[in-house]
Amino acid sequence: MKNFNGKILFLDRSDINTDEIIPARYLTEITKEALQPYLLEDLALEGFEPARDIKPSSAIVTRANFGCGSSREHAPWALEVNDINIVIAESFARIFKQNMFNCGMLAVELSPADLDCIFNKFGGKETTLTTDMEKKVLQFTAADGNETISFEISDFDQALVEAGGWVGYAESRY
């Protein structure tokens, strides 16, 4: 299984689309690694500086409908090659979410109330995420406090995470 722990990058906006995650002009790359410098390059969000904020981060916390738009798996790949394997959001676009699990990555959906709580308590602060895949618990830790929130993922998504993705899962079965 991939690593689902580390420092959180907060992106406090809904509908962050695949063109913002990885612009189409970089879709001419044929390796995942080549996408590494361009993650979120076109995301204009107050307080967010890709060059400063992406490198130390290993998780993203955001709002609704993350990853809407294109089917490009370059979006989760761009996250993956930046060592960001988990995105926590209120909801995801279907193809993006499937692409995450197909790569053995984790797309966790939390309620708007839980996300409000996380943004209010930790937004703008250096916060570390610890994910317990067995107990299905997310632990948020900052200098001045912490929070534990349980989450659910489907059995299928769990199987994909454990298999390291859909190719590994499907190869043995179909």
Place this chain on the structure above:
Amino acid sequence: MGKTIAEKIFDSHKVDVPFGDIHVISLDAVFCHEITTPVAINDLVARGMDRVFDPAKIKAVIDHVTPAKDSKTAMQGKILRNWAKRNKINDFFDVGRNGVCHAIFPEKGFVRPGYTIIMGDSHTCTHGAFGAFAAGVGTTDLEVGMLKGVCAFHYPESILIKINGELPAGVFAKDVILTIIGKLGVNGATNKVIEFAGDVVDQMSMESRMTLCNMAVEAGGTCGICAPDVTTVDYLWEFIHNDFSSREEALENYRQFAADPDASYVDTIEIDAATLVPVTTFGYKPDQVRPVSEMQDKQVDQVYIGSCTNGRIEDLRVAATIIEGHKIKESVRGVVSPASPAIFSRALEEGIIKIFMDAGFCVTNPTCGACLGMSNGVLAEGEVCASTTNRNFNGRMGKGGMVHLMSPATAAASALTGYITNSNFYKSGGN
């Protein structure tokens, strides 16, 4: 309990139900293009599994950047080309025979009622216009589809949208779908199939139905879908006349994929066509939709007519009717890209290409290019484009550029005036 179109197709393609509502279904077609397929090909090669489940069911095209604009895009084409050759994929469309995937594959007869289709392209939902389940997927789903001929989906819930009555003059399929996206919101149909029905859909050509289904994904939908009918059979007849003794027999067969009268939908939305007006987008999300009449002061730098949404022959005909005998505004760059070689040829025969050229349009080869800011009409920072494409995301057609989505009629009218303009086809009520 009756079934929706999507439920009928899923039930006839079930391979496995590994968990809950997850259905692994068999695929009738896997479509490929040069942007999302090469990484799958390279991965299969690296895994020692450089093969495909059935070469006859795989169709491939170079369409996003064509002819290649640089070494990187040339390499993407080369990887796809060599893979198609190695794996004996005969339906591979290279430079000179290539067009926008969602235009060229239907016109080759590759999409049939009841089919299951995936492609590494979000606008694959277009093909639901034929009564098929067609969904955009990522490269990993595509890779497994190419290798095994299967894909996993949640068992589909459907939203029924009935558009009743008759469309007013000057209101087109693009206006209908933009209005619907405005109602549903950009994630209003996430994980759902949008089934389009009603008088307006019944009267629509296959081209218009493709425009409608094409943008289902902009509301988050997995697929847009229309019941197959006599229009579907007529469109497909040249490809299916050996399979059926008559059009009536084909229609009877395809009716198995129509929804049952007692099918269950998560939501039903009824729209009175008479209330619809020409619309355009005003922001960076496709659900930010306004009547064209409220956007008339907006100046445009470029007008783009093309794409998998509106680059088909009926789109070019409507636009040409509006611009015939006129020149586009001096300050406007007009770009038109017929979506396939067949459409281009037809437009040449009908004199449409000459009309565009005489008016001052640049006519490009068939390609996705400008729609996603890759080639053939990329915007500079601060520029505005009136476009018949499908996405107005910030930077979509070029960093810092603004895209207003609209019908070919509105785009053509806007090219003449230099600002967003209703076409002469449209006579607003009461005026």
